[in-house]
Amino acid sequence: MPNNLATSFSCQLVLVIDLFIIISPSSAYNVVSFGARGDGRTDSTSAFLRAWTAACNSVTPASVSVPRGIFLIRSVSFVGPCKNRILFQISGTLVAPDNYNVVGNSQFWILFYKVSRLSVVGGIIDAKGSKFWSCRRSGGNCPRGARSISFQWCSNVIVNGLSSFNSQTVHMAINECSNMKIQNMKITAPSGSPNTDGIHIESSRGVTITGCTIRTGDDCISIGPGSMNMYMDNIGCGPGHGISIGSLGNGFNEDGVQNVTVTNSVFTKTQNGVRVKSWARPSGGYAKNLVFKNLIMRNVANPIIIDQRYCPGNSCPHQSSGVRVSQVTYKNIKGSSSTQAAMTFRCSSTNPCSGIRLQDIKLTYVNTLKRPTVSYCENAGGSTTGAVLPRSCW
Numbered sequence: 001m002p003n004n005l006a007t008s009f010s011c012q013l014v015l016v017i018d019l020f021i022i023i024s025p026s027s028a029y030n031v032v033s034f035g036a037r038g039d040g041r042t043d044s045t046s047a048f049l050r051a052w053t054a055a056c057n058s059v060t061p062a063s064v065s066v067p068r069g070i071f072l073i074r075s076v077s078f079v080g081p082c083k084n085r086i087l088f089q090i091s092g093t094l095v096a097p098d099n100y101n102v103v104g105n106s107q108f109w110i111l112f113y114k115v116s117r118l119s120v121v122g123g124i125i126d127a128k129g130s131k132f133w134s135c136r137r138s139g140g141n142c143p144r145g146a147r148s149i150s151f152q153w154c155s156n157v158i159v160n161g162l163s164s165f166n167s168q169t170v171h172m173a174i175n176e177c178s179n180m181k182i183q184n185m186k187i188t189a190p191s192g193s194p195n196t197d198g199i200h201i202e203s204s205r206g207v208t209i210t211g212c213t214i215r216t217g218d219d220c221i222s223i224g225p226g227s228m229n230m231y232m233d234n235i236g237c238g239p240g241h242g243i244s245i246g247s248l249g250n251g252f253n254e255d256g257v258q259n260v261t262v263t264n265s266v267f268t269k270t271q272n273g274v275r276v277k278s279w280a281r282p283s284g285g286y287a288k289n290l291v292f293k294n295l296i297m298r299n300v301a302n303p304i305i306i307d308q309r310y311c312p313g314n315s316c317p318h319q320s321s322g323v324r325v326s327q328v329t330y331k332n333i334k335g336s337s338s339t340q341a342a343m344t345f346r347c348s349s350t351n352p353c354s355g356i357r358l359q360d361i362k363l364t365y366v367n368t369l370k371r372p373t374v375s376y377c378e379n380a381g382g383s384t385t386g387a388v389l390p391r392s393c394w
């Protein structure tokens with residue numbers, strides 16, 4: 001067994017033993033005993049809610065368990081605070097109704113709100129988003145669309161071993177949360193599915209994402225304003241748009257992003273590898289202390305990119321980004337680029353990028369003409385150590 005697998009198994013084992021010790025059988029609430037049916041047809045929403053309410057009111061640690069089977073649920077909010085810690089153990093599959101309007105008019109499908117000390121273990125969630133995407137593509141009168149699983153105002157949460165398929169919009173959203181661990185998650189949607197980001201984080205601190213495989217139609221992971229202390233390790237991304245910080249600087253009064261690490265990860269045929277993206281508009285935002293290291297790029301269009309001229313719909317003519325990007329380290333990044341510009345630093349003319357450190361980079365161009373890769377810079381400066389290919393602009 002490879003080492004990393006062994007580690008992930010032993011982690012899960014420790015988690016299971018921990019949970020076994022803290023959960024006594026008397027406080028286990030099975031959704032089926034509250035009326036849920038795993039037949040794929042019966043609406044089990046209110047049964048899930050009753051099981052949640054019972055668990056949440058338990059003064060001893062409690063579990064909500066979802067056995068094997070396919071459970072149909074509409075938009076549902078699991079609201080805290082709860083009286084003690086909760087284990088949400090899913091052995092089965094949760095599916096959304098076939099009619100995409102049922103959850104699509106809400107912004108969420110499964111929402112945890114103001115919950116702390118929660119573990120969500122196992123499970124498959126399938127929003128069946130394809131008809132919703134078709135509606136969007138045809139430009140019809142579609143609902144806004146739902147994020148599959150959201151955490152809002154939550155803390156001390158572990159999500160381990162969850163799989164998410166075909167969300168209408170974002171698969172997992174984390175907003176205003178702290179101390180979250182997302183482990184061994186699998187996210188799957190077609191490469192052409194619109195706005196199906198894997199994990200979107202905003203206004204949160206202390207989020208670690210480890211051992212996740214994300215194949216989707218938009219960013220594998222995106223980090224919005226007001227986020228700090230993010231750690232991403234052992235991520236497989238692709239297809240998708242890569243791991244993005246941004247879009248930042250859409251609003252003028254915006255919190256910055258700081259202390260973000262992406263390490264030991266592989267990007268396969270993605271649009272970007274690691275990206276920082278900001279609107280070309282005035283803003284008080286910033287992105288600083290970012291570390292991207294030990295990454296493998298396989299046939300990635302923009303393996304390393306900072307783009308501060310983001311302006312879809314040309315809504316910001318002749319403006320520059322107010323977002324200050326500084327102290328960004330790229331270290332030990334190897335592999336192939338599907339375009340010649342393997343490194344792009346398109347920074348703001350009014351707020352140039354500073355402190356960009358490049359160390360041990362080797363990105364080659366996938367082409368038949370054996371042309372070398374190049375870097376492209378605007379308003380960017382920093383330092384170089386070790387061998388760096390393509391050569392930096394400074």
Ligand SMILES: *[C@@H]1O[C@H](CO)[C@@H](O)[C@H](O)[C@H]1NC(C)=O
Pocket residue numbers: 206207228229230231259
């Ligand atoms: C940066 O984030 C990591 C991961 O969350 C955390 O362990 C570390 O303490 C943070 N560093 C600072 C200086 O806050």
